[in-house]
Amino acid sequence: MSTDRVRVVVTGVGATTPVGGDAESTWSALLAGRSGVRALTEEWVDALPVKFAGVAAVDPAGVLPRPEARRLDRSEQFALIAAREAWQNAGAPTVDPERLGVSVSSGIGGINTTLSAYDTFKEKGWQRLSPFTVPMLMPNGPAAWVGLDLGAMAGVHGTVSACASGAEAIGYAIDMIRTGRADVVVAGGTEAAIHPLNLASFAAARAMSMRNDEPEKASRPFDRSRDGFVLGEGAGVLVLESLEHATARGADILAEALGVGYSADSYHITGPEPDGRGVILALTRLLEHSQLDPAEIAHVNAHATSTPAGDVIETRAIAKALGSRPIVTSTKSMTGHLLGGAGGIESVATVLALRDRVSPPTINLDDLDDGIEVPIAANAARELPATGRIAAVNNSFGFGGHNVAVAFATV
Amino acid sequence: MTMTEQDILAGLGKIVNEITGIPAGEVTPEKSFVDDLDIDSLSMVEIAVAAQDEFGVEIPDDQLKNLKTVKDVIGYIQG
Numbered sequence: 001m002s003t004d005r006v007r008v009v010v011t012g013v014g015a016t017t018p019v020g021g022d023a024e025s026t027w028s029a030l031l032a033g034r035s036g037v038r039a040l041t042e043e044w045v046d047a048l049p050v051k052f053a054g055v056a057a058v059d060p061a062g063v064l065p066r067p068e069a070r071r072l073d074r075s076e077q078f079a080l081i082a083a084r085e086a087w088q089n090a091g092a093p094t095v096d097p098e099r100l101g102v103s104v105s106s107g108i109g110g111i112n113t114t115l116s117a118y119d120t121f122k123e124k125g126w127q128r129l130s131p132f133t134v135p136m137l138m139p140n141g142p143a144a145w146v147g148l149d150l151g152a153m154a155g156v157h158g159t160v161s162a163c164a165s166g167a168e169a170i171g172y173a174i175d176m177i178r179t180g181r182a183d184v185v186v187a188g189g190t191e192a193a194i195h196p197l198n199l200a201s202f203a204a205a206r207a208m209s210m211r212n213d214e215p216e217k218a219s220r221p222f223d224r225s226r227d228g229f230v231l232g233e234g235a236g237v238l239v240l241e242s243l244e245h246a247t248a249r250g251a252d253i254l255a256e257a258l259g260v261g262y263s264a265d266s267y268h269i270t271g272p273e274p275d276g277r278g279v280i281l282a283l284t285r286l287l288e289h290s291q292l293d294p295a296e297i298a299h300v301n302a303h304a305t306s307t308p309a310g311d312v313i314e315t316r317a318i319a320k321a322l323g324s325r326p327i328v329t330s331t332k333s334m335t336g337h338l339l340g341g342a343g344g345i346e347s348v349a350t351v352l353a354l355r356d357r358v359s360p361p362t363i364n365l366d367d368l369d370d371g372i373e374v375p376i377a378a379n380a381a382r383e384l385p386a387t388g389r390i391a392a393v394n395n396s397f398g399f400g401g402h403n404v405a406v407a408f409a410t411v
Numbered sequence: 412m413t414m415t416e417q418d419i420l421a422g423l424g425k426i427v428n429e430i431t432g433i434p435a436g437e438v439t440p441e442k443s444f445v446d447d448l449d450i451d452s453l454s455m456v457e458i459a460v461a462a463q464d465e466f467g468v469e470i471p472d473d474q475l476k477n478l479k480t481v482k483d484v485i486g487y488i489q490g
Contacts, residue, residue, distance in 0.1 A: 067432035128460065131453040 005291075006178045008257040009246050009411065012090025012239030013348045014082040014188075018232050018335050021058030022085055026345070027352045030360040031381045035216040035334050037230050044196040050208045052215035053194045054232030054336030071132040072145060073110030074192035078235035078341070079142035080149060083186050087150060090239035093184065093249055101154035101182035102147040103173040104237065105165035105189050107340030107398065109139030112195050142190045142235075143169075154182035162398030163303075165189055166236065166343025170406050171260030173240050183245040188237030189344030199231060205270060207307060219337075220364035221304035221311050221330035222376055229305040232336030236344030238351065255351045258391065258407040261286025265401030272310045272397070276317030279395070282403035283321035290407040292391055294322045297407075298384045299359050299392035300374075301350045304330035305337045314395065315372045322393070327384065329377040333363045343396035347406060350394040354410050357384045416440075419466065419485045426461045430454055440482040462488065 013023045018036025020026035029036070036054045045051040060077035061069040069077060083104065113136040120128055135141050140158035147156035155176065159168040166189020173187030202208045209228035211218035219230040240257055263285065265278035272279075287294060300318055304311040311330075318328060331349050338345055353359055358381050365378040375382075384390055391409040398404075424435030431454055444450045450458070459470040468488045470478070478484045 065432055067430060070430070131456040 006180065007243035008174050008177045008240055009243050010238050010254045010257055010351050010408065011241045011246050011251045012086040013237070013254065013351055014085030014087070014089060015234065015236040015345050015348045016056060016058060016060060016078050016081050017234040017236070017345050018054030018057055021063070023089070023348055023352070027349065030331055030334055030349060031358065033334065033361045033363045033379065035363060036232065037215045037219060037336050039215050048196055048199050049203050049210050050199045051212045052218060052230065053199070054230055055194060056234050071130070071136070073113045073136040073141060075106050075110055075190050076136065076142045076145050078192060078233070079104050079188070079190035079237065080145050082188060082190070082235040082237040082344070083146040083149065086186060086237040086239045091251055093251065095184045097151045097153040099154055099183040100150060100152040101173065101176050101185040102143050102150065102152045102156040103159065103169040103176065103185055103187040104143040104146050105158050105160060105169040105340050106139050106142055106191055107160065107162045107165045108191065108193050110137035110141055111193055111198065113137045115195060115197060146186055150186060152186070161402035161404070162400050163337065163339050163342055164396040164398035164402040164404040165340035167347065167394060167396035167404040167406050168262070168343065168402070170238060170240070170343060170347050171262065171404055174257050174260055177240060177242050184239065184241045186237060187240055188235060188347070189338070189341045190235035191339040191341035192233045193339055194231055194233050202231065207270070209306060217364050219306045219333045221302070221306045221333050221362055222315070222369055222372055223365050224367040224369045226306045226308060226311065228307055229332070230336035232338045233341065234335070234338055234345060235341050236346070236348040238347060253411050255354045255408045256411050258292055258409050259286060259290030261289055261405045263403045265403065267401055270399050272313050274313060276313045276320070278401060278403045279314060279317035279397065280321045282405045283317065286393065286405040286407055292407055295325070296389060296391045296409070297322050297326045297393055298390040299350070299353055300326045300328045301346045301353070301392065301394045302328050302330045303395040303397045305332055312369055312371045315374045319373050324374050326374065326393070327359045327377050327382050328374045329359050329362045331360055333365070343394065343404065346396065347394045350392045350408055353384065354390065354392050354408055357386055357390070358382065359384055414466065414489070416485055416489070419488050420481070422465050423462065423481060423484060426458055426465060430457050430461065438481055440480070440485065442481050443479050444481070445479070
């Protein structure tokens, strides 16, 4: 590894997910293989072919003070809660505001606000709209509120690439530090899209599981009988910091953030390219950007959403680009798919997997599908090598053909 | 209208607390919304809309900008 390169480390994690209201409760639920998916009880499910989702374990509106909660969209509430937790977990560092950045993304933005505000407008008129409607619905809103909360002035960004948004935000943050724009960047993804229109729209795209009689078994990546993804909600956030800055303040370092690889399929607006060429390209570029030998990679937190098309293609691409040694898992089997939040919470899980040297399981894997030639942590957590430096990768792909892979390593 | 100044003050205190988190007891007649209570212009819009629901008196934008203190708002609502 060259010596003049800025090294980036993770010094804090925060999360609020369908399986826990913070990072540690989420992590212990994931290791225990607990599903956060449940039947929805709202009246509107009667009109839908999908009647379940991964609802956040803790209602964010009950965590934030009421005046704050009422002017933030739910996606912004999740982001702010996860960012504050990550910031405290990093030791609430003193940072020059001009050297502090934020990169927090959502795939869809404040869509609950957009839809409910339109109802208000039609029923009661423009005067009854909250004056905060625009900052609640804008997709950069989560990043903006986190930036305001922390006083970040080095740049506040919200990269958007559908379900790859959270991972792209973390990749963007690594580059912000590496290129000298910031010393510390708070980065991750958030989503709050459990709304009948979204469930209906994804169902119209034939992307969702309709296993209504067994919601907890509906998200089953790599299993032969998988029938689509399960929508989840929440946020995951990391505090990324230059090694120099973290060392100078004596911070606890959870992992090193090695780099990011990007590519685009340029094949179909929603479907994955069958040979996984785009994924292989992203992983190859990840190895280059991270100066990483694939033999060091012990674990992959896969994108694998439980759709019939995607999961096998991804494992083939992993085997081709990284070899068949890493233990692969999909925590979406427990959380559902958080869309733009996925890269956030799955990067948190990847960092904690390195810290504790254990891969969380992929639950509901009763019958491994054909063509999967990488080891999957099927139904039980799997230990990773107990000694030596190991690396792990978080994959995130999005509608539009976006592929993002982020690499972390033990320190 | 039979609302007393005290009734309106109590109602306004509740609204300001709901919207901004400022304790209702701090909402006293001589306080300026901007200078003393640190309430921004968007929150003032929310307060005006909530006051309309509570007291049945519409406060148009061009009037709202002249209402600097809690006492000004009470006076406007009393007509």
